[in-house]
Amino acid sequence: MLARALSQSFPGNSLFQQFACKNLLQNVTVLNIKCTRDSSFRSSEPVGDLNQYQNAEVVKNPPEWKYIERLISPRVIPKPLSKATYPSGWKPPKPDVDLKYFVPRTKNYMLPVYLRRTFRGQRIVTALRRVDGDIWQLEAELRYLIEKKLQKQIVTRVNEMNGLIEFKGDYVTIIKDYLHDKGL
Known part of the structure; x- marks a missing residue:
């Protein structure tokens, strides 16, 4: 806005206008800028006398609290109820x-x-975590099952220290179904 006003005040050559405006704008300084963070506790005003505020009644167990307790997540995840079948297909x-x-x-x-997609969806890896015991036997059984179903060789990687088996490709449903059938 300042540059437009300066360019209109110099009639004639536009090159001269641009040069004059540029030199004037470089020499302009802005003063009286307060640089504080308003969200910091140091920049906020101290609390005054507490008697100036309204009195509030502290209630230990109001009747409205039952509506608030529904919204708060539980500290411990409750055990699922035992049913013959579940609508989501989950099996205990x-x-x-x-x-x-x-x-x-x-x-x-x-x-x-878990299914991991990396390199913009080009690399798809199925990961089975938290395996205890003979991880090599589980990897051999799963590899045999997947190769038999798909009629092709697959690539696997076993990390025995972390209890992790990775399969190159999307085999989440096949692995979950197999583990459900085994009762895990």
């Missing part, structure tokens, strides 16, 4: 499973089978 683990390996559920009672 069987208590008496006698295998050389074990895959514990997550804190939300789900199987730890």
